[in-house]
Amino acid sequence: MSSDTQTDEAHATGPGSTGAQAKDPRATEARATPAPHAEAHATPAPHAEAHATAARTGEALTTSALHAAATGADTFPGVLREALNRRGLSLERVSERLRVRGITISQATLSSWQRGRSQPERARSLQAVDVLEEILELPAGSLRSLLGPRRPRGRTTPPDAEGAALQILGEDSVVEKALGARFRHFNQETSSLMVHDIVRVGETGTLSGISTTNVLRAKRAGADRAIFVLSFDDEAAEPVDIRVTCGRLAEATYLKGLKSLVLEIHFGRELAKLDTTVVSYAVEVSPSETPATHYERWSRTNLHEYLQQVFFHPAALPADCHRYVREKVGDPPRGRRRIPLSDAHDVHVLTSRCKPGVHGVAWEYGTGPSGTGDRPG
Numbered sequence: 339m340s341s342d343t344q345t346d347e348a349h350a351t352g353p354g355s356t357g358a359q360a361k362d363p364r365a366t367e368a369r370a371t372p373a374p375h376a377e378a379h380a381t382p383a384p385h386a387e388a389h390a391t392a393a394r395t396g397e398a399l400t401t402s403a404l405h406a407a408a409t410g411a412d413t414f415p416g417v418l419r420e421a422l423n424r425r426g427l428s429l430e431r432v433s434e435r436l437r438v439r440g441i442t443i444s445q446a447t448l449s450s451w452q453r454g455r456s457q458p459e460r461a462r463s464l465q466a467v468d469v470l471e472e473i474l475e476l477p478a479g480s481l482r483s484l485l486g487p488r489r490p491r492g493r494t495t496p497p498d499a500e501g502a503a504l505q506i507l508g509e510d511s512v513v514e515k516a517l518g519a520r521f522r523h524f525n526q527e528t529s530s531l532m533v534h535d536i537v538r539v540g541e542t543g544t545l546s547g548i549s550t551t552n553v554l555r556a557k558r559a560g561a562d563r564a565i566f567v568l569s570f571d572d573e574a575a576e577p578v579d580i581r582v583t584c585g586r587l588a589e590a591t592y593l594k595g596l597k598s599l600v601l602e603i604h605f606g607r608e609l610a611k612l613d614t615t616v617v618s619y620a621v622e623v624s625p626s627e628t629p630a631t632h633y634e635r636w637s638r639t640n641l642h643e644y645l646q647q648v649f650f651h652p653a654a655l656p657a658d659c660h661r662y663v664r665e666k667v668g669d670p671p672r673g674r675r676r677i678p679l680s681d682a683h684d685v686h687v688l689t690s691r692c693k694p695g696v697h698g699v700a701w702e703y704g705t706g707p708s709g710t711g712d713r714p715g
Contacts, residue, residue, distance in 0.1 A: 414484040415454035421474040422452065435473050441466045449509055457485055506638045506666050506694055513567045513636075516598040520565065527561035528554045531614065534645040535635060543629030543654040543703065545575050549620035551584070556609035563588065568599045568621060575626035584618035629654070632700040636667060641692035648699050649684040656701035659685045664696035671698065 422432070429445040429452075436443050443466045450456040458467050467481050507513050514521045532553040540546035554564065568577075577599050580590050589602035605615050633648060650656060659679060662671035677685045677699070687699060 413454070414457060414481060415452050417476075417481060417484060418470070418474075419452045421476055425474055427474070432470070432473060436466055436469060439469055441469060446509065453504075455504075459485075506636055506696070508667055511667065512569050512596050512598055516567050516569075516593055516596050516600055517565070525564050527558055528556055528564055528609075529639055530637075530641055531555055532643045532645075533635070533637075533641060535633070535647065537633045537646075537648045537699075539630055539648065539650045539654055540625065541651045541653045542625065543651075544572075544626045545570070545623050545630045546625075546651075547620060547622045548633075549618070551616065551618045554615050554617060556611055556613045556615075559609070559611045561605070561609045562607065563602060563604045564617060566601045566603070566619070568601070570597045570599075570623070572626040572628050572630075573597050574624070574628075575630075576624045577621045578624045579622040580619065582617075582619045584616045587619070629703065631702070632698055634664075634696050634698040636696050637692070638694050640694065642690070644689045644692040644697060645686065646689075646697065646699055647684055647686040648701070649682070650679070650701075652683060654703075655679065655683060657704035659699065659701040661687045662698050662700065664698070667696055669696070671700075 422429075429448045432448060433443055433445050441462065443463070447456070447463075451458065458464055464482065467485070468478075470476075471478055471481050504511075513524075517524060530552055534551045536549045537545070538547045548568065550566075570576075573594065575597075576594070577590075577592055580587060580599075580601065582603055585603040586606055587601065588604050589600065591600045592598075593600065599621065601619065603617055603619065605617075609615060633646070635644070635646065637644075646661075648659070656679070658676065660674050660676045662674045664671055677687060679685055685699060685701075687697075689697065
């Protein structure tokens with residue numbers, strides 16, 4: 339059905355405009371939107387033009403130019419990422435080229451290196467770095483010279499915002515693809531305290547709408563926006579109307595190939611550190627061909643409280659509903675428990691001290707004659 343993702347559980351918005359809306363965000367599908375949030379405040383790298391020129395002519399870049407182009411930091415992950423982008427090589431191709439030269443380094447390891455989650459330290463890994471410099475057309479020693487001291491083994495520090503998201507979403511998730519470069523700074527300035535999701539299932543059993551209210555707290559002064567990603571299982575279930583009742587809608591981009599909607603909502607003011615704000619938005623969805631069977635929220639941080647409600651049309655009442663959790667996206671569900679349908683034709687799950695992970699509600703339809711539990715359609 340649908341998944342709502344807020345890495346850092348961040349719906350960073352606040353009381354601002356009322357009734358803000360964007361009609362038919364599908365019209366923005368082919369539009370390249372600017373990178374907002376933390377990325378929007380970054381100034382262009384001073385050697386950006388040199389980088390562009392070298393990339394066009396195929397010339398090798400100097401190490402200093404690469405550093406500047408890769409967020410301005412002289413770091414091993416930054417230079418590696420920039421070199422991979424410049425050469426247009428996927429991690430799969432790089433891993434294969436290393437294998438041909440007798441060095442086995444997995445795509446997962448290469449991904450960890452370019453994200454800064456780990457660094458080459460063993461002899462085989464250092465040999466791979468030397469070969470990487472050749473494959474990526476870098477000056478000899480330019481990558482190896484950026485490696486820091488060996489990292490201590492054993493207990494590690496808690497993951498950063500990006501690392502926490504990857505623990506729940508996994509590598510190359512739909513959220514990472516939808517956000518691109520913004521994924522690294524996805525809502526780092528805020529954290530969610532409470533979230534209330536309302537899901538509506540229409541007469542034919544398909545998803546008709548989702549609304550969310552999120553209470554956010556600023557982790558640093560100056561936070562003024564948040565990004566949300568909603569993903570749909572059925573490509574026919576496209577958003578047709580978006581309304582923001584707390585906050586101001588700044589971006590609504592539907593990526594049809596990813597079946598995902600990206601929303602950027604501004605608070606209307608800059609928050610002081612530890613200030614709270616409320617974000618509320620609703621998304622109306624076009625009818626799909628297949629009845630919905632579940633709804634999930636993907637969260638990488640702890641929530642004080644999470645309330646999940648699903649309302650069913652009287653003509654599409656399920657025969658059974660249950661709640662479940664997953665450790666991360668793609669894991670098998672656990673903690674499955676049946677939940678009752680109320681007289682208002684809704685089910686709900688209230689979780690206090692909600693832990694990171696995937697929190698879902700699923701339902702099933704019967705196959706008998708007309709009546710409660712019949713499969714709609």
